[in-house]
Amino acid sequence: MRRLPSSCRHLRPLLLAGALLCAVLPAAAADRISGQAFATRSEVIAPQAMAATSHPLATQIALDMLKAGGSAMDAAIAANAALGLMEPTGNGIGGDLFAIVWDPKTQKLHGYNGSGRSPRALTVEEFHRRGLSEIPAHGPLPVSVPGTVDAWFALHERFGKRPMADNLAPTIAYARNGHPVHEVIAHYWERSVPRLSPYPGFVEQFTIDGRAPRKGQMWRNPNLANTLEAIARGGRDAFYKGDIARTMDAYFRRHDGFLRYEDLASHQGEWVEPVSSNYRGHDVWELPPNSQGIAALQILNILEGYDFSKIPFGSAEHVHLFTEAKKIAFADRARFYADPAFSPAPVAQLISKGYAAARRAGIDPQRAARVVQPATPAQLEEGDTIYLTTADADGMMVSLIQSNYRGMGSGMAPDGLGFILQDRGEMFVLPPPGQTSDHPNAYAPGKRPFQTIIPAFITKDGKPWVSFGVMGGAMQPQGHAQIVMNLIDFGMNLQEAGDAPRIQHERSTEPTGQATAMSDGGEINLETGFPYATVRALMQMGHKVTFADGPYGGYQAIMRDHEQGVxxxxxxxxKDGQAAGY
Structure with a gap:
């Protein structure tokens, strides 16, 4: 989430007043007004099943699937399909998907990497021929193969109970009959229209008379209904090998693009093993690269060496240590995270405790680092997006994240299909003309770009504990680490852990075409709620501190209480979301 909608800005003075009061309160997970633990609402508790998504109607669809005998995976797919219609500002079937699933039958976690590859016909030389030094953010060139539909069917084949047609039916009905647009979504939709209107098919399919739908206005997308009906009838191949794929091919040929039928027909996602690191007796699980999940594990491994029972939440020491750990993890993220088929990352070494200890030793407890280097070979010698989570009565828990990347994606909306293609290819590094690049994330045809979207999971004593995620670009691993700390170090409940004010550090070295090495220490964005005494102390340590207007991600979570069986x-x-159960 980038900023608070204008219609919600009456809350700003209240939040800022809370920040002022926090300056004289004990540094804890303080409410911005009263000094008590801060939560916008109570946790939701239910005995049979649970769903948490960023849209109330999607949550209700998930519950309907569960009540009808569907699994947590059926519920997750149904909710994801609904969010593609209802929250196109963050996701849709033109994007990619990652998931972590707790399977009660095997008593283990399973991971799926549903990310697509760059077009095989698009070469580095073509970018240079067009005079480009970076891959553009919108239009046909950053488009990569959408992996979501393949992921749905792969996950459903292993974990689903109900027919896929049943899972897609509620969204098809809403697409035809309409649904009211919610407030935060309307805000981002309005921001996207001026930027994406030049691209073919966008205005016709994603505006009402050339403007974004307003809050509360009914929105219909019959083209998406037709597309989902074709997928319901014909399965994944209807999308990747049928008329939908042929329509995409013809569209990009007409509009100076390179995505081809052959790219779609050859797409295949993959099952991957989640990786973990233990944080104070809890195993935190992420997916390996090409996603950025292990950055959260690196941050936590470094922070585990500090005693946060003696470091209050919101104190300068808390924020400083978190920020310095993040800088280290993100230096490695920029250097090593990429498509492992082209450049395998040393994952085991990067998330090892020994490596964390070595990097922790370089943190100055009193001073912000201005420059941070990635790991050296000697140190490694040791042998806009949506997130949702569902859980069912059998004990299955699904952690799923899906995205078009930059807001509503590339803006490229193929004729009559009702969805926008992602612009994930913008994340590649483009080498200069006449040069080759050994950067792991350098552009190549048929390659998966670096991915920001990451689901997460926590187990304890071999049992599922929390399925969670925090969407929002580079905020995601930072948000994951903060949620884990809030639950384990600061003793917050599940809702408090998400509502507590967040930290975001920006301007680390990035693994993308816009990459420039951090040379000034970057800047810390602090959400309202941190004491001004903390801000002053951080500035004295050499940090640049700002109060950014809302880039703190979107959180959903489900916790399993084994003792009570709920x-x-x-x-x-x-965001506009809702957690609900029965």
Whole structure:
């Protein structure tokens, strides 16, 4: 989430007043007004099943699937399809998908990497021929193969109970009959229209008379209904090998693009093993590169060496240590995270405790680092997006994240299909003309770009504990680490852990075409709620501190209480979402 909608800005003075009061309160997970633990609402508790998504109607669809005998995976797919219609500002079937699933039958976690590859016909030389030094953010060139539909069917084949047609039916009905647009979504939709209107098919399919739908206005997308009906009838091949694929091919040939039928027909996602690191007796799980999940594990490994029972939440020491750990993890992220088929990352070494200890030793407890280098070979010698989570009565829990990347994606909306293609290819590094690049994330045809979207999971004593995620670009691993700390170090409940004010550090070296090495220490964005005494102390340490207007992500979570046999749900107060169960 980038900023608070204008219609919600009456809350700003209240939040800022809370920040002022926090300056004289004990540094804890303080409410911005009263000094008590801060939560916008109670946790949701239910005995049978739970769903938490960024849209109330999607949450209700998930519950309907569960009540009808569907699994947590059926519910997750149904909710994801609904969000593609209802929250096109963050996701859709033109994007990619990653998931972590707790399977009660095997008593283990399974991971799926549903990210697509760059077009095989698009070469580095073509970018240079067009005079480009970076891959553009919008239009046909950053488009990569959409992996979501393949991921749906792969995940459903292993974990689904109900027919896929049943899972897609509620969204098809809403697409035909309409649904009212919610407030935060309307805000981002309005921001996207001027930027994406020049691209073919966008205005015709994603505006009402050339403008974004307003809050509360009914929105229909019959083209998407037709596309989902074709997928319901014909399966994944209807999308990747049928008329939908041929329509995409013809569209990009007409509009100076390179995505071809052959790219779609050859697409295949992959099952991957989640990786973990233990944080104070809890195993935190992420997916390996090409996603950025292991950055959260690197941050936590470094922070585990500090005693946060003696470091209050919101104190300068808390924020400083978190920020310095993030800088280290992101230096490695820029250097090593990429498509492992082209450049395997040393994952085991990067998330090892020994490596974390070595990097921790370089943190100055009193001073902000201005420059941070990635790991050296000697140190490694040791042998806009949506997030949702569901859980069912059998104990299956699904952690799923899906995105078009930059807001509503590339803006490229193929004729009559009702969805926009992602612009994930913008994340590649483009080498200069006449030069080759050994950067792991350098552009190549048929390659998966670096991915920001990451689902997460926590187990304890071999049992599922929390399925959660925090969407929002580079905020995601930072948000994951903060949620884990809030739950384990600061003793917050599931809703408090998401509502507590967040930290975001910006301007680390990035693994993308816009990459420039951090040379000034970057800047810390602090959400309202941190004491001004903390801000002053951080500035004295050499940090640049700003109060940014809302780039703090979107959180959903489900916790399993094994003792009581219930699920606990939480939903992001900064979005339109809802957690609900039965």
């Amino acid at each position: 699920y606990i749900g939480a939903s992001e107060s900064r």
